[in-house]
Each structure stands twice: as C-alpha cells, then as structure tokens.
Amino acid sequence: MEYIQVTKDNLENEHICCAISNNKDAQVSSKKAWLSERFDDGLVFLKSVERGKCFIEYIPAEKAWNPIEAEDYMYIDCLWVSGSLKGHGYSTDLLEACIADSKVKGKNGLCILAAAKKKPFLADPKYLAYKGFKVADEADNGIQLWYLPFSDDAKVPNFKACAKHPHIEKSGYVLYYTSQCPFNSKYVPILEETAKQEGISFKAIQITDRKTAQAAPTPITTYALFYNGDYVTNEQMNAKKFLKLVSKVGG
Template sequence: MEYIQVTKDNLEKEHICCAISGNKDVQVSSKKAWLADRFDEGLVFLKSVERGKCFIEYIPAENAWVPIEADGYTYIDCLWVSGAFKGHGYSSDLLNVCIQESKNKGKKGLCILCAAKKKTFLADPKFLKHKGFIVGDEADNGIQLWYLPFEEKAVAPRFKDCAKHPHIEEMGYVLYYTNQCPFNAKYVPVLEQTARDNGIPFRAIHIESKEEAQNAPTPVTNYALFHDGEYVTNEQMNDKKFLKLI
C-alpha cells in the first residue's frame, strides 16, 4: 500500500474523509479547515492512496483536543481502515509510522481513546491490546485512555478531573462537538432542527479551541451527547436515530 502525508500544501486536493466522497461537501471543508489550523501544532495526517480507506491522524498530546494529562505523549485522534481493507496489515503499517516518528521525537509513548468493548468511532480494544497498549485511565462513563509506553517508567496518561466524571448541570439534551469530525457539519444542524420541530429541549455547544476541548466535561469532545446532566453517547446521529433515542 502506498501512503501520502497530507500537509498544508496538498490539503485542498487530497481526499480526507472515511465516508464522504466529494471534496466540495461542507462536511469535508469543515474538517479541512480544522486540520489546516492543526498542522502548525504538530498534527500528522497519513493516508493511503485509496480514497478514505486507510488513515491515521495524530498530534502531540499537549495539543490534542481532549481533556487529558499526557505530557510527552503522542495522541492518536483516529486510526481508520475501511472494511474491505482490513486484515492486510494496513493498520499496523500506519501505527508503526506513528510509533517510529514519535520515538524519533523523543516521545514517552502513544495514547488513544477506547473502551473495554468496541464503541462506535473509538479504537478497537482487541487491536490495541495486540499491539501492546494498556489502559491508563477510565472515566465513569466507560471511556478509557489506552497507552503504549516506550519505556517502563513512563508515567501513565490520565483524564483530567472534568472528564473523569462526565456530568453537567444543564437539563435537556446538550451536545458538545467540534469540527474534528466532518459529519458534524451536516448532522448537528439536523439535530437542532429536529429538536425544534418536536419541542425537545436541546442545545449544541460548539467547541472551537484547544483550551475549550481540554477542559470539556467529557473524554470524547468531537461528539458527546448529554441528557439531564448525564452522558449518553458519542455516536453521531441523524434525525431518525435521535428521535428513536428520545
């Protein structure tokens, strides 16, 4: 498999989404705008030449849009291999590049969000365990922070207190989201309209800075839905899924 690193120079022409084919789609453009601002912070986006089939996105943990304490680590935003491409070693290829580059930069290790059982839009725990990752911390809602240390004495990364116990005071449905996930550009407005049409108390909170993300009340910041103060899900929803949840 041939891989391409997406940079500021080729961002506009490269395909960067796992499920959206058109580069002109508002979802893709919102994600690209988010990426463009992250490259100067050390973000790496490595993808296969196949459109959206295999890619890894990672960044120094100090600049990650998640509420973690992981100084000196590399944080993996996403490691994705599409169905037909699974089982060919591409995940290992991409992860190995991340490992080697992180070691070359003197990092302590890697970390990534996961859960004891596979959750939508989170890493596969079976794959991580196979690669030597271990659990560093776990939030009350079952979201875990897994890590791969490069040295035995490396301090395990952990969640900040704000994310360790996901809870908010606001009643109704409250959604925290970022532009890191391209789907939000389409589906967050869909949920807002659906809530208005059905008289459902709903508020979407757009996280627009690293500082906001690093102090969010949830381990997952790209999409986290709460109801009456309690965390519900990190799964992006269309109108039908949302109404079914209600």
C-alpha cells in the first residue's frame, strides 16, 4: 500500500474522508477546514492513496482537543481502516509510521481513547493491547485513555479532573461536538430538526476552540451526548436512531 500525507499544500486536491466522495459536500469542507487550522499545531493526517477508510490522524497531546494531561505524548485522534481495506496490515503500517514520526519528534509515547468493550468511533481495545498499549486512566462512563510508552520511565498520562466524572448541570438532551469528525456537519442538524419536530428538549453545543475542548466535561469531545446531566453515548445517530434512543432513555 502507498500512503500520502495530507498537508496545507495538497489539502484541496486530496480525498480526505472515509465515506464522502464529493469534494463540495458540507462534510468535506468542514473536515478540511478543521485540518487546515490544525496543521500549524503539528497535526499529521496520513492516508492510503486509495479511496476508502484507511488513515491515521494524530497531533501533539498538548494541542489535542481533549481534556487530557499527556506531556510530550502524541495523541491519536483517529486510526481507521475498514471495508475492503481491512485484514491487510494497513493499520499496522499507519501505526508504525506514527510511532516512527513521534520518536523522531522526541515524544514519550502515544495515547488514544478507547473503552474496555469496543464502542463505535473509538479504537478497538483488543487491537491496542495486541500492539502493546495499556490503560492509563478511566472515566466514570467507561471511556479509557490508553497509552504506548516509548520507555519504562515515561510518565503515565491521565484525564483532567473535569473529564473523570462526566456530568453536566443541564436538563434534556445536550450534545457537545467539534468539527473534527466531518459527519457532525450532516447529522447534528438532523438531530436538531428531529428534536424540534418531536418536541424533545435538545441543545447542540459546538466546541470551537482548544481551550474549551481541554476543559470539557467529557473525555470525548468529537461527539458526546448527555441526558438530564448524565452521559449517554458517543455514537453519532440519524433521526431513526435518535428517536429509538429517546424511547429507551426518556425525554
């Protein structure tokens, strides 16, 4: 497999999203704007030359849009290989490239979000364990911070206090999200319209700066849904799934 790094110079010409083919789609423009603004922070987006779900996105942990303390670590926003590209060792290729680059840049290790049991849009804990990652910290909602140290004396990263006990003082459904995931530009408006039509209390809060993201009341900032103050899920939903969740959870 041949890989290419997306940069400011080639961003407009490269296909950057797993399931979106139209470069004029709002999801594509949203993601490309996100990437463009993060490159100066040291973000790296490495993908296969083939179209499909095969890429890794990582950034120095100090610049990550998550409430973590991981000095001199590299934080992996997303490592995603699926569809027909699975089963060929491409995940290993991408991870090894990230490790090599991080060591060159003097990092102490890597960290990434997962959970004890695989959750949608989070790394597979079995794969992480197989690659030598260990659990560094865990929030009350089961979201874990995994890490791969490059030396035995590397400091163990952790969640900030604001994210250890995910809870907010707001009623109804409240969604925190960022533009890191392109699908939010499509599905968040759908949930807002669905909630309005069904008379469901719903508020979407877009996190638009790193300082706010690093002080968020949840380890996951790309998409975190709360109901009456309690964390519910990080899974993005269409209207049907949202209404199914409401019928189960309440509201």
